[in-house]
Amino acid sequence: MAEIRNFTLNFGPQHPAAHGVLRLVLEMDGETILKADPHVGLLHRGTEKLAEAKPFNQSIGYMDRLDYVSMMCNEHAYVMAIERMLGVTVPVRAQYIRVMFDEITRILNHLMWLGAHGLDIGAMSVFLYCFREREDLMDCYEAVSGARMHATYYRPGGVYRDLPDSMPRYQASRWRSKKEADRLNEARSGSMLDFIEDFTRRFPACVDEYETLLTDNRIWKQRTVNIGVVSPERAMQLGFSGPMIRGSGIAWDLRKKQPYEVYADLDFDIPVGVNGDCYDRYLVRIEEMRQSNRIIQQCIAWLRANPGSDTNPVIVDDYKLRPPRRTEMKEDMESLIHHFKLFTEGYSVPAGETYAAVEAPKGEFGIWLVSDGANKPYRLKCRAPGFAHLASLPEMVEGHMLADVVAVIGTQDIVFGEVDR
Amino acid sequence: MSVHTEQMASRVEARLGGKVARRASLPADLLYDVAAGDLIEVARTLRDDADLRFEVLMDVSGIDYLDYGRSEWRTEAASSSGFGRAANRGGHGGAHEGPRFAVVYQLLSITHNERLTLRAGCIDNDEPMMDSVIGVWASANWFEREVFDLFGILFPGHPDLRRILTDYGFLGHPFRKDFPLVGNIEVRYDEQKQRVVYEPVEIVPRTLVPRVIRDDNRWSPDLKERSGG
Numbered sequence: 001m002a003e004i005r006n007f008t009l010n011f012g013p014q015h016p017a018a019h020g021v022l023r024l025v026l027e028m029d030g031e032t033i034l035k036a037d038p039h040v041g042l043l044h045r046g047t048e049k050l051a052e053a054k055p056f057n058q059s060i061g062y063m064d065r066l067d068y069v070s071m072m073c074n075e076h077a078y079v080m081a082i083e084r085m086l087g088v089t090v091p092v093r094a095q096y097i098r099v100m101f102d103e104i105t106r107i108l109n110h111l112m113w114l115g116a117h118g119l120d121i122g123a124m125s126v127f128l129y130c131f132r133e134r135e136d137l138m139d140c141y142e143a144v145s146g147a148r149m150h151a152t153y154y155r156p157g158g159v160y161r162d163l164p165d166s167m168p169r170y171q172a173s174r175w176r177s178k179k180e181a182d183r184l185n186e187a188r189s190g191s192m193l194d195f196i197e198d199f200t201r202r203f204p205a206c207v208d209e210y211e212t213l214l215t216d217n218r219i220w221k222q223r224t225v226n227i228g229v230v231s232p233e234r235a236m237q238l239g240f241s242g243p244m245i246r247g248s249g250i251a252w253d254l255r256k257k258q259p260y261e262v263y264a265d266l267d268f269d270i271p272v273g274v275n276g277d278c279y280d281r282y283l284v285r286i287e288e289m290r291q292s293n294r295i296i297q298q299c300i301a302w303l304r305a306n307p308g309s310d311t312n313p314v315i316v317d318d319y320k321l322r323p324p325r326r327t328e329m330k331e332d333m334e335s336l337i338h339h340f341k342l343f344t345e346g347y348s349v350p351a352g353e354t355y356a357a358v359e360a361p362k363g364e365f366g367i368w369l370v371s372d373g374a375n376k377p378y379r380l381k382c383r384a385p386g387f388a389h390l391a392s393l394p395e396m397v398e399g400h401m402l403a404d405v406v407a408v409i410g411t412q413d414i415v416f417g418e419v420d421r
Numbered sequence: 422m423s424v425h426t427e428q429m430a431s432r433v434e435a436r437l438g439g440k441v442a443r444r445a446s447l448p449a450d451l452l453y454d455v456a457a458g459d460l461i462e463v464a465r466t467l468r469d470d471a472d473l474r475f476e477v478l479m480d481v482s483g484i485d486y487l488d489y490g491r492s493e494w495r496t497e498a499a500s501s502s503g504f505g506r507a508a509n510r511g512g513h514g515g516a517h518e519g520p521r522f523a524v525v526y527q528l529l530s531i532t533h534n535e536r537l538t539l540r541a542g543c544i545d546n547d548e549p550m551m552d553s554v555i556g557v558w559a560s561a562n563w564f565e566r567e568v569f570d571l572f573g574i575l576f577p578g579h580p581d582l583r584r585i586l587t588d589y590g591f592l593g594h595p596f597r598k599d600f601p602l603v604g605n606i607e608v609r610y611d612e613q614k615q616r617v618v619y620e621p622v623e624i625v626p627r628t629l630v631p632r633v634i635r636d637d638n639r640w641s642p643d644l645k646e647r648s649g650g
Binding site for chain 2: 049058084390
């Protein structure tokens with residue numbers, strides 16, 4: 001009789017279901033996982049060390065590249081930490097714009113998660129549906145910042161510029177007929193707010209479509225129900241946050257519990273799971289997309305009622321933090337000096353330290369910032385939700401089958417940009 | 422929120438009076454120092470006491486105070502002699518008092534909706550060590566591995582203290598202030614040898630923007646007196 005022994009399987013680092021460069025060393029007994037050992041760090045760039053060598057404003061772009069599917073939320077935590085240290089109050093319009101883009105980002109992230117999670121465990125078509133809507137939201141990013149992903153739109157003191165009056169449009173080409181381009185441009189003919197409003201009207205029906213494909217799907221339920229169960233006590237022990245802790249039944253959301261910006265004035269609900277398995281976390285995230293849609297609608301209403309002007313700015317009126325207007329720079333020597341100093345030396349942040357956290361789509365994204373009074377951070381630490389979640393992977397997959405590892409990676413919504421930093 | 426924070430501060434001081442010392446902070450923050458020897462006991466109390474209940478350890482980070490307060494460009498003192506034009510690599514300014522390395526714990530109480538930052542200084546500067554809090558909060562596992570990897574702080578009591586973020590076989594601890602930003606080793610694929618080779622870096626480290634410490638009157642250094650934030 002053949003000798004039966006455990007064997008070790010190398011999963012990744014190049015594997016489509018590893019969501020990036022995850023190397024998993026799995027010790028298996030047949031198809032059952034005995035032990036899992038994730039090896040991370042293949043995408044380590046030393047973001048925190050790089051930030052220590054640059055003036056504060058120059059690191060905003062690095063934040064986009066941490067969790068590269070929820071870009072603006074990362075920026076948000078970083079600029080919030082700086083603002084707290086400086087004692088700057090952000091104009092209300094900027095707060096609404098930030099909240100609106102945080103929620104757009106949340107939908108962006110959850111669509112990416114849903115598509116990839118579905119694809120991982122065998123639901124091909126969801127991916128195509130999700131990317132259809134993602135495209136529209138990426139266009140919002142592009143319209144407001146010029147970049148589809150790495151926006152660098154939030155600045156200490158507000159946001160870089162006000163919402164644009166027009167949207168980028170499609171052009172007819174060899175691959176896209178005039179008729180097709182016109183159809184796509186129909187929603188893009190007005191201002192950016194018109195476009196987002198149109199999106200928020202369409203989006204709930206889109207979420208219904210995803211749900212039709214998955215929620216009562218027998219295969220989907222077989223793959224997710226009772227997989228990767230985490231009890232509420234354990235979730236706290238393991239440092240979970242975001243949908244991971246809410247899926248385990250703890251109603252914890254920083255937007256409600258420790259509201260920042262204007263979240264306290266907005267009306268939305270926090271979905272909470274019951275069983276703490278992959279299916280509950282799926283339901284939580286689906287509902288979060290609907291709630292984000294609600295928040296965006298409320299922000300649009302406010303932003304329409306209070307259009308941007310000199311009395312309703314989107315960034316603080318302080319040339320130590322933001323560049324002066326171009327026209328002022330041409331005429332005013334002092335403005336020119338301000339511009340020069342801001343882009344070369346930057347501003348000095350008073351000595352001290354703070355921890356600023358936002359409810360990023362994946363969980364609590366925090367920035368611990370230490371300043372010694374210089375124009376660069378003395379120490380910057382990014383608390384990435386994915387890092388804590390991935391650390392619990394060995395515990396979550398133990399005793400499950402190999403195919404469930406993929407389901408657990410999917411449900412944790414891992415992105416290596418933030419895990420490895 | 423601030424009243425709430427002060428209530429928590431008085432509860433922390435009632436339970437852990439002699440063991441922790443409060444540090445100056447922004448009004449909404451709670452920063453405490455703890456001696457390395459008392460860490461585990463304090464951590465247990467913070468987690469288990471009904472009035473405190475910091476059940477979640479959100480983050481553990483290391484910090485190296487080697488260059489704290491050091492600037493590369495004189496500001497006030499330079500007015501008689503003129504500004505220097507380039508970065509003064511040696512640097513000048515006040516060094517940090519106290520241990521070079523510290524480990525900082527970000528705690529969260531879901532029950533009381535409060536955050537607390539706990540800092541513990543490592544006694545030995547050459548061989549920094551800190552008791553592992555993995556028995557108190559399981560999430561410390563990877564966080565402590567990361568601090569060990571990046572700062573070289575050892576955590577006695579940690580069951581699996583391996584490097585986590587750096588390359589296999591990496592030497593040194595990159596987030597220490599005396600580790601160069603460009604690193605020591607560079608990696609490339611060698612066409613002749615048909616494999617990846619490791620070589621000393623060729624890039625010369627340079628400073629694009631000097632570190633400047635300026636006292637800005639608008640942002641008063643006394644953090645506690647400031648309203649809002």
